Amino acid sequence: MKGNVIVGQSGGPTAVINSSLAGVYRTAIDRGAKKVYGMLYGIQGLLDEQYVDLSKHIKSDLDVEILKRTPSAFLGTCRYKLPDIHANQEIYERIFAILKQLNIECFIYIGGNDSMDTIKKLSDYAILTGHTQKFVGVPKTIDNDLALTDHTPGYGSAAKYIATSTKEVIRDGLGFSYKKKLVTIIEIMGRNAGWLTGAAALSRGEDCDGPDLIYLPEVAFEIDKFMARVKKLLEKKDVVVVAVSEGIRDKEGRYVSEQGGGVDYVDAFGHKQLTGTASYLANAVNQEIGCKARAVEFSTLQRSAAHLASRVDVNEAFMVGGAAVKAADEGDSGKMVVIDRVSDDPYQTATGIYDVHKIANGEKLVPREWITRDGTYVTEEFIDYVRPLIQGDSPSVMVDGIPRHLYMSSKK
Numbered sequence: 050m051k052g053n054v055i056v057g058q059s060g061g062p063t064a065v066i067n068s069s070l071a072g073v074y075r076t077a078i079d080r081g082a083k084k085v086y087g088m089l090y091g092i093q094g095l096l097d098e099q100y101v102d103l104s105k106h107i108k109s110d111l112d113v114e115i116l117k118r119t120p121s122a123f124l125g126t127c128r129y130k131l132p133d134i135h136a137n138q139e140i141y142e143r144i145f146a147i148l149k150q151l152n153i154e155c156f157i158y159i160g161g162n163d164s165m166d167t168i169k170k171l172s173d174y175a176i177l178t179g180h181t182q183k184f185v186g187v188p189k190t191i192d193n194d195l196a197l198t199d200h201t202p203g204y205g206s207a208a209k210y211i212a213t214s215t216k217e218v219i220r221d222g223l224g225f226s227y228k229k230k231l232v233t234i235i236e237i238m239g240r241n242a243g244w245l246t247g248a249a250a251l252s253r254g255e256d257c258d259g260p261d262l263i264y265l266p267e268v269a270f271e272i273d274k275f276m277a278r279v280k281k282l283l284e285k286k287d288v289v290v291v292a293v294s295e296g297i298r299d300k301e302g303r304y305v306s307e308q309g310g311g312v313d314y315v316d317a318f319g320h321k322q323l324t325g326t327a328s329y330l331a332n333a334v335n336q337e338i339g340c341k342a343r344a345v346e347f348s349t350l351q352r353s354a355a356h357l358a359s360r361v362d363v364n365e366a367f368m369v370g371g372a373a374v375k376a377a378d379e380g381d382s383g384k385m386v387v388i389d390r391v392s393d394d395p396y397q398t399a400t401g402i403y404d405v406h407k408i409a410n411g412e413k414l415v416p417r418e419w420i421t422r423d424g425t426y427v428t429e430e431f432i433d434y435v436r437p438l439i440q441g442d443s444p445s446v447m448v449d450g451i452p453r454h455l456y457m458s459s460k461k
């Protein structure tokens with residue numbers, strides 16, 4: 050590699066997004082990059098010339114290992130939408146001037162479907178204006194909703210956290226007061242895709258029945274039917290646990306979270322902040338059925354629980370980071386690295402690469418046939434798909450009894 054590499058992180062963080070950063074850094078150094086820069090707060094920070102020389106912050110092999118186990122975006126993230134390439138040339142000129150000044154050859158962006166819009170626009174602009182830098186995306190999102198990749202780094206670890214914590218919530222309920230009724234509603238992220246919520250089913254096994262009901266956004270939510278199912282379950286058992294996606298909507302397409310008031314915040318890509326679904330439903334259960342009802346929002350815990358990360362996920366996140374640098378160095382641009390599942394048993398994957406235009410801004414939903422006909426659970430096919438992704442652990446480096454993280458004291 051003759052020139053330098055710059056890498057950024059964008060969108061919602063995950064437990065393993067920094068493992069991808071470590072993979073980018075390691076591979077760039079191995080392939081002879083003189084400098085590996087990190088954008089602070091993604092493309093938005095770069096526009097303000099906010100970047101660091103990563104070698105000043107990742108100083109040893111131990112730092113690389115700790116970085117792989119550090120949740121959240123080490124470099125800081127953004128949800129920033131670049132304008133159309135014909136609408137505001139000035140922004141693009143500014144970005145390409147910074148890239149030229151830093152002698153950047155490979156631009157790597159770790160993100161989800163919105164972030165791939167940035168790779169798409171920058172690579173299109175480069176072709177249009179004759180710039181030679183290569184732009185490659187690294188998949189990342191707990192939502193697992195990126196097209197053309199078997200799954201996304203970040204999903205497996207979040208799924209492992211959700212399955213484990215759901216099991217613990219169910220266990221908690223089983224010790225609930227004698228002859229008292231309790232309904233617990235667990236709210237899980239994932240926006241309009243139910244991949245994460247479906248992972249609650251992985252809590253089911255020899256020692257746990259799993260949640261009683263699972264509602265994904267792929268099927269319209271009917272509160273009357275939900276209430277009838279809960280009442281029926283309470284006739285047979287005292288404690289009912291329901292997993293719901295933050296993004297479930299009624300037949301008219303209105304988010305259930307909005308019906309409880311919700312939050313008005315909308316990001317640059319037009320996504321509403323979805324929160325409050327579980328508390329809305331818990332209140333409704335309490336009012337209609339009269340029993341105790343509790344809302345549990347896994348919220349940011351499900352994407353930051355690196356202490357429970359899946360080893361498969363940590364390793365794959367590292368692998369796709371490295372593959373992106375290799376692809377860019379070999380001349381690919383306007384592409385995103387994907388994970389191809391080569392075999393289920395033994396579980397094996399390899400990296401591939403796809404045109405980012407087919408991925409950016411899209412949403413891959415759970416196939417309807419992987420959800421039961423009545424829309425209240427996921428099927429065995431769904432469980433078979435997810436189970437390999439949550440395997441193995443990635444023990445943290447423990448200091449004073451808690452995990453050690455790599456952090457950048459000068460970032461803010």
Ligand code: F6P
Pocket residue numbers: 060061161190191192238239240295322323352
């Ligand atoms: O896209 C990932 C995600 O974690 C979604 O599941 C969730 O709706 C959203 O990000 C939350 O984003 P923020 O933390 O910016 O509110």
